[in-house]
Amino acid sequence: MAELFDQVVNLCKRRGFVFPSAEIYGGFRSTYDYGPVGVLLLRNVKDAWWRAMVQNRTDVVGLDAAILSPPAVWEASGHLQNFTDPLVDCRNCKERYRLDQLEDPETCPNCGKVGTFTEARQFNLMFKTHAGPVEGDANTAYLRPETAQGMFINFKNVLDASRKKPPFGIAQVGKSFRNEITPGNFIFRTREFEQMELEFFVPPDEAPQWFDYWCKERFQWYLDLGIPEEKLRLRPHDPDELSHYSAGTSDVEFLYPWGWGELEGIANRTDYDLKQHAAHSGERLEYFDQAANERYVPYVIEPAAGATRTMMAFLLAAYDEEEVRGETRTVLRLHHRLAPYKVAVLPLSRKEELLPAAREVLALLQPQWMCDYDETQSIGRRYRRQDELGTPYCVTIDFETLDDRAVTVRERDAMTQDRVAIDRLGTYLRDRLT
Numbered sequence: 512m513a514e515l516f517d518q519v520v521n522l523c524k525r526r527g528f529v530f531p532s533a534e535i536y537g538g539f540r541s542t543y544d545y546g547p548v549g550v551l552l553l554r555n556v557k558d559a560w561w562r563a564m565v566q567n568r569t570d571v572v573g574l575d576a577a578i579l580s581p582p583a584v585w586e587a588s589g590h591l592q593n594f595t596d597p598l599v600d601c602r603n604c605k606e607r608y609r610l611d612q613l614e615d616p617e618t619c620p621n622c623g624k625v626g627t628f629t630e631a632r633q634f635n636l637m638f639k640t641h642a643g644p645v646e647g648d649a650n651t652a653y654l655r656p657e658t659a660q661g662m663f664i665n666f667k668n669v670l671d672a673s674r675k676k677p678p679f680g681i682a683q684v685g686k687s688f689r690n691e692i693t694p695g696n697f698i699f700r701t702r703e704f705e706q707m708e709l710e711f712f713v714p715p716d717e718a719p720q721w722f723d724y725w726c727k728e729r730f731q732w733y734l735d736l737g738i739p740e741e742k743l744r745l746r747p748h749d750p751d752e753l754s755h756y757s758a759g760t761s762d763v764e765f766l767y768p769w770g771w772g773e774l775e776g777i778a779n780r781t782d783y784d785l786k787q788h789a790a791h792s793g794e795r796l797e798y799f800d801q802a803a804n805e806r807y808v809p810y811v812i813e814p815a816a817g818a819t820r821t822m823m824a825f826l827l828a829a830y831d832e833e834e835v836r837g838e839t840r841t842v843l844r845l846h847h848r849l850a851p852y853k854v855a856v857l858p859l860s861r862k863e864e865l866l867p868a869a870r871e872v873l874a875l876l877q878p879q880w881m882c883d884y885d886e887t888q889s890i891g892r893r894y895r896r897q898d899e900l901g902t903p904y905c906v907t908i909d910f911e912t913l914d915d916r917a918v919t920v921r922e923r924d925a926m927t928q929d930r931v932a933i934d935r936l937g938t939y940l941r942d943r944l945t
């Protein structure tokens with residue numbers, strides 16, 4: 512299993528999914544850049560989420576709130592006080608750990624010494640900065656450690672502007688920042704990452720049933736996008752694990768090469784956040800139900816997923832190696848919605864005569880799908896390269912194309928080939944890529 516992790520990390524670098532950040536300067540610990548195909552995969556993960564959570568529903572609207580925010584927001588949300596991890600240092604080797612992540616809280620996993628840890632200190636995970644040229648307490652700002660607060664502080668704006676009423680949700684995808692004590696495992700835990708969060712506002716007495724609903728929906732989303740059921744589980748939190756705002760949380764977990772780890776947390780945040788912001792800001796953050804003639808503060812069910820962490824799970828689940836005619840074929844069996852390129856257009860050779868037809872096919876497909884175009888190397892090697900990128904279909908233009916105006920379409924997983932008329936190619940691919 513550890514081998515799988517290394518294989519995926521290598522593939523990511525080699526094929527342009529993920530690069531270590533600032534690599535030419537020796538790298539910057541646990542910070543990553545998303546390369547030419549990584550940016551596509553990540554975007555597709557976020558688009559698949561948006562499609563399921565916003566586009567295909569009538570009860571959720573979107574938001575893109577600021578990343579920089581004043582301390583008042585985090586004072587009210589409880590993050591200044593509570594968003595901490597317990598930090599311990601080993602007095603012997605000076606390594607730092609999160610106390611709650613140590614298998615044995617007495618023994619240092621690095622040097623093996625027992626009883627060398629310092630007392631745990633609570634370390635706040637928020638990145639603090641200054642807005643404006645003068646550094647001082649008056650212009651302290653924070654980089655958001657979650658996107659959720661943007662939804663709460665805009666609750667009234669969205670309610671007034673969208674005319675939605677509970678049950679309804681606000682969805683957001685964007686960067687969050689946490690000064691993690693122990694980042695690692697590639698893009699599983701980084702200090703800068705992307706989240707996909709929904710805050711779903713409901714009448715308080717409906718909260719338990721919506722919590723169940725969102726646990727099922729979110730679990731199904733991963734299955735629908737190709738993660739095998741045996742690699743997924745829903746794990747309810749123990750009472751002592753719950754965040755300061757939560758009345759109940761279940762995590763969707765994935766079986767990573769090092770064991771089960773969180774992909775997404777679904778929490779019943781109660782009316783904690785809206786009440787806190789109402790108290791601190793003086794605004795009324797409530798819903799007035801005209802039919803019942805009553806005012807109430809909605810409860811919130813929050814499915815909070817990580818886009819970058821989820822992208823890694825999709826890569827790990829999709830990675831496969833198989834023996835084909837005595838050679839090892841590496842293939843990413845990504846769901847076609849997630850695949851960076853949907854189609855690769857490959858003229859059989861670089862001969863001049865083939866290029867007009869190849870360009871014609873590319874021009875036909877490019878407006879509809881993200882396509883790769885490659886005329887270098889042998890066709891076999893180009894197929895292998897597309898397999899490693901997870902491209903579901905390769906379209907080959909050969910010399911017969913010039914006579915029959917048809918192309919060969921090769922499917923990634925079964926490697927079957929179909930001869931398809933150029934005029935029918937759009938329909939053929941649309942049937943398979945939607």
Ligand code: ATP
Binds near residue numbers: 698775776815817820
């Ligand atoms: P963990 O226990 O792993 O630190 P968390 O429970 O603090 O995570 P949440 O606050 O519930 O995480 O955040 C929601 C989601 O955001 C997580 O399920 C994860 O997918 C993602 N996420 C959180 N922290 C990170 C990080 N440092 N790097 C990458 N993704 C993250």
